[in-house]
Amino acid sequence: MIALISLVLLFVIIFYALIFGAPYAPLAQNRIDTMVRLLTLRKGQKLVDLGSGDGRIVIEFAKRGIESHGYEINPVLVALSLFKIRKAGLQKKAFIHFKDFWSVNLSEFDAITLYGITHIMGRLEKKIKKECKPDVKIVTNYFRFPDLKAIRQENRVTLYKI
Numbered sequence: 001m002i003a004l005i006s007l008v009l010l011f012v013i014i015f016y017a018l019i020f021g022a023p024y025a026p027l028a029q030n031r032i033d034t035m036v037r038l039l040t041l042r043k044g045q046k047l048v049d050l051g052s053g054d055g056r057i058v059i060e061f062a063k064r065g066i067e068s069h070g071y072e073i074n075p076v077l078v079a080l081s082l083f084k085i086r087k088a089g090l091q092k093k094a095f096i097h098f099k100d101f102w103s104v105n106l107s108e109f110d111a112i113t114l115y116g117i118t119h120i121m122g123r124l125e126k127k128i129k130k131e132c133k134p135d136v137k138i139v140t141n142y143f144r145f146p147d148l149k150a151i152r153q154e155n156r157v158t159l160y161k162i
């Protein structure tokens, strides 16, 4: 019975992610390398990955000394990320939150990473413009914002400032 309830809950979460976010698809390492290069972050800055999947982006930036936060609604991926962070000994720099990213205030972050999907980009652009610091840097994989001005594009990764 518990297994059945857990399975149903997982399906509901995956369905929710399809409507209010993107389905799980891990970002290729070469795109993560491009994000790192385009963002040029310094130690002391704070990054957020919206929909952090298995935590690979959060882990990559944390390895470089950046305080990195991931928000993820799939509990299996949250558990996997936490396991990977612990294994890498990055608990002081990498943080995963089991939370819907639409309910997160983005004002404390210096950089945002996103592997989203077309139908959320307009709503997310409005949220970013409303909440973020004026000097925030944003990188998206593949999908682009409708109005935000792109600063650079490389390897299908786009860098934006607001």
Ligand SMILES: C[S@@+](CC[C@H](N)C(=O)[O-])C[C@H]1O[C@@H](n2cnc3c(N)ncnc32)[C@H](O)[C@@H]1O
Residues within 6 Å of the ligand: 016, 017, 018, 020, 021, 022, 023, 024, 025, 026, 027, 049, 050, 051, 052, 053, 054, 055, 056, 057, 071, 072, 073, 074, 077, 099, 100, 101, 102, 114, 115, 116
């Ligand atoms: C395309 S994957 C990207 C994973 C990771 N950022 C990467 O690039 O490897 C999108 C992730 O966002 C999560 N997601 C979708 N909607 C979400 C929401 N509203 N809040 C938090 N996470 C969400 C999905 O569960 C999925 O793991």
